[in-house]
Amino acid sequence: DSSDDSGDxxxxxxxxxxxxxxxxxxxxxxxxxxxxxSDEDDSGPVAPPAxxxxxxxxxxxxxxxSRLTEETVTRLAGSVSGDKLQLVLLQRCxxxxxxxxxxxxxxxxTGCTLVIGPTVNGITIRDCSDCTITAAGRDVSILGSQGxxxxxxxxxxxxxxxxxxxxxxxxxxxxxxxxxxxxxxxxPVGGSSYALVQADARSDFVLVDPGDLPVQELDFEEDGxxxxxxxxxxxELRALLEAK
Numbered sequence: 001d002s003s004d005d006s007g008d009x010x011x012x013x014x015x016x017x018x019x020x021x022x023x024x025x026x027x028x029x030x031x032x033x034x035x036x037x038s039d040e041d042d043s044g045p046v047a048p049p050a051x052x053x054x055x056x057x058x059x060x061x062x063x064x065x066s067r068l069t070e071e072t073v074t075r076l077a078g079s080v081s082g083d084k085l086q087l088v089l090l091q092r093c094x095x096x097x098x099x100x101x102x103x104x105x106x107x108x109x110t111g112c113t114l115v116i117g118p119t120v121n122g123i124t125i126r127d128c129s130d131c132t133i134t135a136a137g138r139d140v141s142i143l144g145s146q147g148x149x150x151x152x153x154x155x156x157x158x159x160x161x162x163x164x165x166x167x168x169x170x171x172x173x174x175x176x177x178x179x180x181x182x183x184x185x186x187x188p189v190g191g192s193s194y195a196l197v198q199a200d201a202r203s204d205f206v207l208v209d210p211g212d213l214p215v216q217e218l219d220f221e222e223d224g225x226x227x228x229x230x231x232x233x234x235x236e237l238r239a240l241l242e243a244k
Contacts, residue, residue, distance in 0.1 A: 060073060062075075062079075062080055062083060063075070063080040063083035063084060063085045063086065063097070063101065064085075064086045065086070065087050065088070065090065065093075065095065066086065066087075066088040066089050066090070067088070067089045067090075068089075068090050068091070068093050069090075069091045069092060069093070070091070070092045070093065071093050071094075072093070072094040072095075072096075073093070073094075073095050073096070074096045074098070075096070075097045075098065075099055076098050076099065077098060077099050077100075077177050077180075077181065078099065079099055080097065080099045080101065081099050081100055081101075082100065082101070082102050082120075083101060083102060084101065084102050084103050084104070084105075085097060085101045085103070085104035085105065085116065085119075086104075086105050086107075087104070087105070087106045087107070087109060087112075087114065088105075088106075088107045088108060088109075089107070089108045089109070090109040090110070090112050091109070091110050091111060091112070092110070092111040092112065093109075093112045093113075093114075094112070094113045094114075095112065095113070095114045095115070096115045096218060097114075097115065097116050097117050098115070098117050098175055098177070098178075098181070098218070099117050099181065100117060100118050100119075100120065100181050100184045100185050101116070101117060101118070101119045101120065102119070102120055102121060103119055103120070103121040103122050103123065103124075103137070104116050104119050104122075104123045104124070104135070104137065105123075105124050105126070106123070106124070106125045106126070106128060106131075106133065107124075107125075107126045107127055107128070108126070108127045108128065109128045109129075109131055110128065110129050110130060110131070111129075111130045111131065112128075112131045112132075112133075113131070113132045113133075114131060114132070114133045114134070114135070115133075115134045115135075115173055115216075115218070116133070116134065116135040116136070116137075117136065117178075117181050118136045118137070118153075118181045118182045118184070118185035118187055119135070119136060119137035119138070119185060120137075120138065120185045120186070121137065121138055121139070122137055122138060122139035122140070122141065123135050123136075123137040123139070123140045123141070124141045124143070125140070125141070125142045125143070125145060125148070125150075126142075126143045126144055126145065127143070127144045127145060128145045128148060129145060129146045129147050129148070130146075130147045130148075131147075131148055131149070132148075132149040132150075132151075133148060133149070133150050133151070134150075134151040134152075134171060134172065134173045134216065135150070135151075135152055135153075135171075136152070136153035136154075136171055136182065136185070136187060137153070137154060137155070137185075137187075138154070138155040138156060138187065139154065139155070139156050139158075139159075140152055140154040140158040140159070140194075141158070141159045141161070142158065142159070142160050142161065142163050142166060143161040143162060143163065144161070144162050144163060145163040145166070146163065146164050146165050146166075147164075147165045147166075148163070148165070148166050148167070149167045149169075150166065150167065150168045150169065151169050151170060151171055151172045151173065151213065151216075152168060152169070152170065152171060152192075152194040153170070153171040153182075153187065153189070153192050153194060153237065154192060154193050154194045155187055155188055155191065155192070155193060156193055157193045157196035157197060157198050158193075158194060158196075158197050158198070159197075159198050159199075160197055160198065160199035160200065160203040160205055161199075161200050161202075161203060162200065162202045162203060163199075163202075163203045163205075164202075164203060164204050165204070166203070166204070166205040166206075167205070167206055167208055168194060168195070168197060168205055168206070168207055168208065169194070169207070169208030169209075169210065169212075169213050170192060170194055170195075170210045170213065170237065170240045170241065171192070171194070171233070171237050172210075172213045172214065172215055172216050172237075172241055173215075173216045173218065173233065174215050174216065174217045174218065174231035174232055174233040174238075175217070175218040175219070175231045175232075175233075176219075176230065176231060176232065178231070178232055178233045178234065179232060179233065179234045179235075182234050189234040189236045189237055190236045192237070192240070195207050210240045210241050210243060211241070211242075211243060213241055214241075215233070215238070215241055217230075217231040218231055219231050
């Protein structure tokens, strides 16, 4: 299923010390909504830089999945703990990453269903379309995407950049060990900021009422993956779904 992930790495020569002055610093990167004429920095949310990802071969290994079509992949607790997740160029796939991650990048995915377990740092969703994504992290950024259905836990307000047709609701996924993973990622489950979206002028979104979201239960016992007491999730997040 996979070939060698041969992302080329340029070798950067070590600079030598000379008496010449250092080169000037490059100008600060700005977002499209920056107002350079303003004395104050009122540009709104700042998009994260584009990641450098290998997109050459099909990869289905650990926390790296790329160039897959119509595949179902499950990673259970302990399989990718602490890794940096990369989901790149996936089409009509179902991906379940039920583990704690350092951070996550989802890029150029189309028509996928993705569940991304609690992430210690940030989640970046870039250039994706027509996907349903359930994800949890300290920060969530969505860039250049269309037609996404997002069920999020975000400790800080999500950032939305040049993205349209985005529906945003609360985390609604239950599975064995879910609460333990949130605790391991040290996410404040009682203080989700998923609804406090910071969007730029080129984006549009709607918030989904938590009462309109069913609990999505994932149970793999029938496939021999898990032997447990069944799907569960942090009580604070379940309470949001049950509120009327």
